[in-house]
Amino acid sequence: MNVSLDELNFIANDFELDEQHYFTSELKNGVEANNITKLESLLKSQDKIYSLTGNFRNRHNMALINIHIAHLNHSTPSHDAIETIEQYLLTVDAWGYYEFLLYTNSLVALPTDIILLLSKQAYQRGVLYSPINIIQNQQVAVLINTISAVLKRHEFSQVNLFIKLAENDLASSNWLFEILIVKFFKSCYLLMKDPASAEGKQGTEAALDILITLGKSSYADSLKKYKAELLNSTI
Template identity: 25%
Template sequence: MLKTSGKIFKIIRESKNMSLKEVAAGDISVAQLSRYERGMSGITVDAFYNCLKNMAVSLDEFQYVYHNYTEADDLVFSNRLSEAYRENNLVKLESILAECQALEKEFPKKKNYRLNTIIAMGTLSHCDQHFQVSKKDVDYLTDYLFSVDEWGRYELWLFTNSVDLLTSSTLETFASEMINRTQFYNNLPENRRRIIAMLLNVISVCIEENHLQVAMKFLNYMDNLKIPETELYERILIKFYKALYSYRVGGSYALTEMEQCLGTLEFLSAYGAAQRMKEQMERIVLPQLQICK
């Protein structure tokens, strides 16, 4: 790994047309940096970050090149799983689950492989009601999340994709503690996006299960996040869930707002998201209309 990272570092430095002296910039000796690039010795973390800064290269950019111009494995996996879910592709989801189970069996001591398997099972169960996740697996996931004091990108992803598996009390506890558990990371763009996705999932589940006080609590929190106008999908979902909440508490006028949100997604050709929104409206709106009749 030392030889590989040094080689990658050299590729980036040369692509910037910078000399060893320019990159070292007094933070490390030129000789030591040269040995690192040749795989002969390591450098401190501080020196590594300073040298990246001197090249105006972010850690994400370094990792992208390090992984042969592809995203890190966890991002590739989460993207594949999300894509299969959006497509409601049971064959693809079953294939992903089989891959997870194979890795878990090959590396039984690695927690993340078992956790990935549980999330894959949860995603499959969301698309196929006949598939169930065992209480033992849900407890394993819950215990892991409780054990981590500071949630990073991976923990946020786990929670975001498991809200349907958790009890309402556990869901509220985790969502409430999320702010404290992510305080060191929530300014990172990727983590911020995951926090927003997590909260939207929590709000959705709470509205469906009629935990309206909890739903309003997190809808109010979303208002304080000041989501940029460029993040249109998130803003549409927030508007939709506010209208769905209003409809739940008796605001029949909110149906028009929900239909506008649905129409916007369809206009933008976001048909998968629009279909899920339509299905959620049908699950909540139609029963209430029948009750009114």
């Protein structure tokens, strides 16, 4: 599961920010409402714009829509959608805010080996931008989404690395929400290694209770579902 479907705000030549704001708002609304019809309509509009302009960012938008429609349908995203994002992120010379956000919101659909490669590269690149808070925020989002993905794929040899990187990044921050999510995933990891782990059980329950207290009940519910699916997959 992704931490959020953040807005793809970015600085880019010959691409209108207002247009991208509109797209990301519509995409977010469609995903949160589980409205596949809305997403399919958005896909058609992005396809039309791409056919007129040839702007590769519209193609990325189409790939993101395909990924989220597949997620809502519990199906596999198209090979073209995955390859479009994968090849761009593997070959682009420099990562800025746009690249971090694109990766954060498509990560869950990428092959495991690509996730492990890109997440490590993203972390190294993010360190270079560490004074820039907005990039640091995306770096943490990448780490959290990576932990979520590798846990679901049972890549236990890699989980601890990304947990430690996330904890290190958050050690001197006041980002309570992100700290709670990392604590939750770390506790899930303990439960996957040992279903009887008292620390794992207490850690997940404490994180969920605090999220509910903070008014994040819907997010807490989605994490409960994630935990159940995770633990059932180990039986």
